Amino acid sequence: MNRIITDHEIQITEYKLNAPERMRAVVLSDFHNNDPGPVLDIVRKGLKPDVILIPGDVVLGYYPEEGSLVVENSSNIVPFLKGCCDIAPVFMSLGNHECLLCDADIEILKSTGITLLDNEWVKYGSLTIGGLTSGHVISYRSFRNSLDNAETYPSRCRPRKVSQLLTDNKWLDDFEKETGYKILLSHHPEYWCVREPYLMSRKFDLVLSGHAHGGQWRIFGHGVLAPGQGFFPKYTSGMHKGPYGRMIISRGLANPYKIFPRWGNPCELIYLEMGPDNN
Numbered sequence: 001m002n003r004i005i006t007d008h009e010i011q012i013t014e015y016k017l018n019a020p021e022r023m024r025a026v027v028l029s030d031f032h033n034n035d036p037g038p039v040l041d042i043v044r045k046g047l048k049p050d051v052i053l054i055p056g057d058v059v060l061g062y063y064p065e066e067g068s069l070v071v072e073n074s075s076n077i078v079p080f081l082k083g084c085c086d087i088a089p090v091f092m093s094l095g096n097h098e099c100l101l102c103d104a105d106i107e108i109l110k111s112t113g114i115t116l117l118d119n120e121w122v123k124y125g126s127l128t129i130g131g132l133t134s135g136h137v138i139s140y141r142s143f144r145n146s147l148d149n150a151e152t153y154p155s156r157c158r159p160r161k162v163s164q165l166l167t168d169n170k171w172l173d174d175f176e177k178e179t180g181y182k183i184l185l186s187h188h189p190e191y192w193c194v195r196e197p198y199l200m201s202r203k204f205d206l207v208l209s210g211h212a213h214g215g216q217w218r219i220f221g222h223g224v225l226a227p228g229q230g231f232f233p234k235y236t237s238g239m240h241k242g243p244y245g246r247m248i249i250s251r252g253l254a255n256p257y258k259i260f261p262r263w264g265n266p267c268e269l270i271y272l273e274m275g276p277d278n279n
C-alpha cells in the first residue's frame with residue numbers, strides 16, 4: 001500500500017504493482033445500488049483510469065415486485081455502469097448479491113457496455129482478466145434451472161435455501177495456463193485460502209475481491225465480522241501475498257446495512273498503478 005487519500009467520504013487506497021505494461025486501474029467493489037455520483041466524480045475527474053474492474057455486488061439483493069426485474073428496480077445500477085463505461089473499458093464479475101439476476105437482468109447489465117465475465121476471461125492489452133462467479137450465483141442458478149419457470153425469479157424461494165455454494169472451478173485450470181498479467185475478479189476474499197477454490201495456490205498475478213465490507217466495524221485495524229468468515233475474519237482489507245501472486249481486498253463502496261452501520265471503516269475505492277518498474 002502506498003498512499004491513502006479521502007474524497008466524498010470514500011477512501012482511495014493506491015497500490016503500485018509490478019506488471020509488464022504501464023496501466024492505471026480502478027477497482028469498484030460492492031456498489032450495492034448506491035448513489036453513483038460521488039464515485040463517478042472521483043474516478044472521472046481525479047483518477048482517469050485506463051480500465052475499471054468491478055469484482056461483483058453492484059446489486060443490493062432483494063426480490064422485486066412480481067413481473068419486474070431486479071436491475072430495473074435498482075435505479076442506480078445502469079447509470080453507474082454506463083457512467084463507468086464512459087470513462088474506460090469496464091470488466092465485471094458476479095458477486096453473491098447478483099444471485100437473483102435472471103437472464104433478462106444479465107442482458108441489461110451487458111447492454112450498458114461492460115464486459116461481464118461469468119466464469120470466463122478476456123485479453124485486454126497485456127492483461128488477461130478473468131471473472132470468477134460467486135458460488136451463490138452458481139448454486140441459485142442451478143436451483144432456478146430445476147424449476148418450471150426458470151427464466152424468471154422463483155420469488156417465494158430464498159437463496160439461503162440453496163445449500164451448495166460451490167464455485168465452478170474447471171475453467172480456472174485453463175485460465176492459469178494463459179499468458180499475460182493475469183487478474184482474477186473474485187468477489188469473495190475467503191476463496192483465497194479459507195475455502196475452495198483456494199486461489200492463493202493458483203498461478204494468478206492478482207486477485208481482486210470485496211464482499212467483506214472491511215469487516216463492518218474496524219478495531220485496531222481489524223474487521224469484526226464478515227460473511228463466509230465469521231467473527232474476527234482474516235481477509236477483509238488490504239493486500240495479501242501468496243506464493244505466486246497477491247490478493248487485494250476492497251472494503252467496498254456502500255453502507256447498505258443501516259442497522260449495523262460501518263464504524264472506523266470508511267468506504268474504499270482501490271487505485272492500481274501498474275508498470276514494469278514497480279515492486
Ligand SMILES: [Fe+2]
Nearest residue numbers: 057095096211
Ligand atoms: Fe458480497
